[in-house]
Amino acid sequence: KHPHTDHPTTRPAQGATKTMAEAKSPVHKKQKGSGPNHEKLLILDAGAQYAKVIDRKVRELMVESIIKPLDMSAEEIRAGGYKAIIISGGPQSVYGAEAPKYDPKLFEVGLPILGICYGMQLINYIHKGKVEKKGTREDGQFDINIDNKSALFTGLGEKSRVLLTHGDSVTEVAPGFKTIATSPSGIVAGIEDAKRQVYGVQFHPEVDLSLEGMAMLKNYLINVCGFKGDFTPASREEEAIKEIREQVGDNNVLVLVSGGVDSAVCAALLMKAIGKERIYAIHVDHGFMRQDESKTVVTALKDIGLDLTVLSVEQKFLKATTKVNEKETPTLEECIRPEWKRKIIGDTFMVVSEEAIRNFKLDESNVLLAQGTLRPDLIESASTVVSTNAQVIKTHHNDTALVRKLRDMGRIIEPLKDYHKDEVRELGKSLGLPEKLVWRHPFPGPGLAIRILCADKPYDISDEEVKKTAEELQKYNKDGIYATLLPTRSVGVQGDARSYKQLCALSTDKETPDWEALFELAREIPKKVHNVNRVVFVFGKPIKESHLKTITKTLLCRETCDQLRAADAIVTENLIKNNLVRKLAQLPVILFPCDFGIEGGRGIAIRTFITNDFMTGIPATPNKHIPAKVLNTMNEEILKNVKGVSRVCYDLTSKPPATTEWE
Numbered sequence: 001k002h003p004h005t006d007h008p009t010t011r012p013a014q015g016a017t018k019t020m021a022e023a024k025s026p027v028h029k030k031q032k033g034s035g036p037n038h039e040k041l042l043i044l045d046a047g048a049q050y051a052k053v054i055d056r057k058v059r060e061l062m063v064e065s066i067i068k069p070l071d072m073s074a075e076e077i078r079a080g081g082y083k084a085i086i087i088s089g090g091p092q093s094v095y096g097a098e099a100p101k102y103d104p105k106l107f108e109v110g111l112p113i114l115g116i117c118y119g120m121q122l123i124n125y126i127h128k129g130k131v132e133k134k135g136t137r138e139d140g141q142f143d144i145n146i147d148n149k150s151a152l153f154t155g156l157g158e159k160s161r162v163l164l165t166h167g168d169s170v171t172e173v174a175p176g177f178k179t180i181a182t183s184p185s186g187i188v189a190g191i192e193d194a195k196r197q198v199y200g201v202q203f204h205p206e207v208d209l210s211l212e213g214m215a216m217l218k219n220y221l222i223n224v225c226g227f228k229g230d231f232t233p234a235s236r237e238e239e240a241i242k243e244i245r246e247q248v249g250d251n252n253v254l255v256l257v258s259g260g261v262d263s264a265v266c267a268a269l270l271m272k273a274i275g276k277e278r279i280y281a282i283h284v285d286h287g288f289m290r291q292d293e294s295k296t297v298v299t300a301l302k303d304i305g306l307d308l309t310v311l312s313v314e315q316k317f318l319k320a321t322t323k324v325n326e327k328e329t330p331t332l333e334e335c336i337r338p339e340w341k342r343k344i345i346g347d348t349f350m351v352v353s354e355e356a357i358r359n360f361k362l363d364e365s366n367v368l369l370a371q372g373t374l375r376p377d378l379i380e381s382a383s384t385v386v387s388t389n390a391q392v393i394k395t396h397h398n399d400t401a402l403v404r405k406l407r408d409m410g411r412i413i414e415p416l417k418d419y420h421k422d423e424v425r426e427l428g429k430s431l432g433l434p435e436k437l438v439w440r441h442p443f444p445g446p447g448l449a450i451r452i453l454c455a456d457k458p459y460d461i462s463d464e465e466v467k468k469t470a471e472e473l474q475k476y477n478k479d480g481i482y483a484t485l486l487p488t489r490s491v492g493v494q495g496d497a498r499s500y501k502q503l504c505a506l507s508t509d510k511e512t513p514d515w516e517a518l519f520e521l522a523r524e525i526p527k528k529v530h531n532v533n534r535v536v537f538v539f540g541k542p543i544k545e546s547h548l549k550t551i552t553k554t555l556l557c558r559e560t561c562d563q564l565r566a567a568d569a570i571v572t573e574n575l576i577k578n579n580l581v582r583k584l585a586q587l588p589v590i591l592f593p594c595d596f597g598i599e600g601g602r603g604i605a606i607r608t609f610i611t612n613d614f615m616t617g618i619p620a621t622p623n624k625h626i627p628a629k630v631l632n633t634m635n636e637e638i639l640k641n642v643k644g645v646s647r648v649c650y651d652l653t654s655k656p657p658a659t660t661e662w663e
Contacts, residue, residue, distance in 0.1 A: 046090030087119030120200025129174030287314030288447030601646030
């Protein structure tokens with residue numbers, strides 16, 4: 001019998017002898033076909049982090065889209081019966097040795113083509129225009145000038161706010177094309193050959209930060225290409241349930257429940273698809289949970305009828321190692337490198353899962369592992385489920401090498417892998433999950449472990465680079481605001497590639513911060529100062545040094561976890577008290593090693609995040625999205641109640657150039 005129900009399991013225990021990775025796949029994956037009666041758009045992926053967002057936005061406009069790698073042959077394109085093409089962005093240079101391959105005959109198939117970012121540069125380059133690296137990157141939101149006589153911009157004004165993220169630029173427009181958009185600095189932001197229906201934009205119309213992007217995509221798909229907009233797929237819930245039943249067959253399912261929205265919806269879907277009798281739901285308490293998180297998780301899932309087994313395995317995680325490139329890593333409690341931390345955590349999740357199966361006395365050859373993996377997780381991990389071209393921004397704990405091996409063998413079921421966060425919330429509501437669960441802020445599976453930045457030395461760049469970068473920042477000292485280089489680095493995404501760069505702190509001698517000026521500097525600094533990808537405001541007295549030099553050695557241990565847990569609880573309590581949970585998509589709280597001149601001290605960062613697609617987003621503006629007095633209360637209570645915190649910071653950076661999480 002199932003250990004926590006009175007119902008018999010489908011298959012009796014048989015004493016497993018194989019690991020999940022060794023066990024033979026019990027099912028065959030079915031490839032999803034596309035509907036034969038719908039017009040299809042082809043998305044050629046050049047390695048963009050946003051390729052799947054393009055796909056999702058196109059689906060919103062009721063057009064069926066298929067993602068294929070950029071090197072798809074012209075012959076295959078013709079045979080596929082596509083009506084039009086979009087070429088995505090990508091991190092490479094069109095003239096570089098690492099540029100993704102393509103079929104030059106692509107431009108001879110006679111279909112309308114829209115190139116986005118790298119796609120525009122490729123169009124221009126192929127048609128004998130010039131693409132070069134300029135001294136200034138453009139990363140962030142800009143008000144570009146547009147020619148609204150172009151079919152692409154029909155119905156729009158003369159300016160439009162868009163997301164630009166590129167280092168290379170079109171410096172000479174190809175013969176036969178004309179410029180239809182320019183950035184504030186005069187860089188070409190759009191081109192067209194209207195006669196051949198070939199268009200290019202340097203910005204990303206598919207993301208929320210391009211405010212009129214959907215109107216532009218609609219102009220292209222409906223007005224230029226002539227799509228009917230008749231692609232109305234069956235209920236996503238029905239499709240997901242059908243896929244679960246096909247993949248699971250008669251097998252049992254082990255589901256890892258973190259307590260966040262994704263894993264909860266995954267568990268609820270599984271329960272509806274195959275019944276709870278064959279579901280073994282476990283919650284792994286690895287020691288990196290938020291305050292009272294595990295208790296909350298158990299209660300929330302019990303309310304929807306699913307019993308949960310809690311595994312308390314803090315020491316197992318802290319002592320765990322893994323292999324990277326065939327070499328053993330340090331233990332998690334001694335590990336500093338962010339990617340290694342994530343890989344150790346991801347692989348230890350798998351080890352714990354296998355032990356759970358053995359403890360349940362199940363036959364591993366008849367058990368699948370279920371995960372609430374979302375599409376953005378796979379995109380940011382550069383998973384081949386999405387694309388072979390995307391660059392790694394960060395390794396998600398549920399998309400490690402071991403997970404990929406299990407996935408290839410059909411041992412993992414991921415019913416939400418085609419969903420984005422906003423779609424998961426809608427699915428959760430349709431499944432009858434309570435509002436408080438559906439609207440929980442996302443919390444990563446590795447928990448606080450990736451919100452504690454570990455370090456044993458101040459800077460990873462040379463003394464010369466530190467001095468140079470600090471000097472570059474000094475020109476932003478004005479109107480009572482001071483810019484300071486901090487001995488801390490965080491992960492970002494610039495030009496579709498990962499960047500690990502330094503942190504810049506802004507502080508002020510004014511009693512009330514000038515938030516508008518601070519946000520303007522946060523947009524400007526990462527564009528001009530190439531060693532910086534994230535900017536924070538430091539509450540309290542101004543920091544007038546050009547750069548800080550010391551840190552407190554920081555590793556994963558009970559002390560650092562308790563520090564962050566306490567600060568996170570204060571932030572969460574203030575959010576709930578002021579009815580702000582629904583106004584923010586996410587609010588990570590981060591512990592980082594900068595001591596701000598106080599020996600043994602550390603910094604706490606508050607990272608508000610507003611987004612719909614979780615691929616791009618902006619921080620909350622004080623007194624617009626969140627009352628400044630609430631932030632001041634958070635700062636005061638953290639400094640008063642959390643031992644060892646030197647200063648509290650507020651993250652001012654959008655995504656891109658910074659990611660949601662700091663690590």
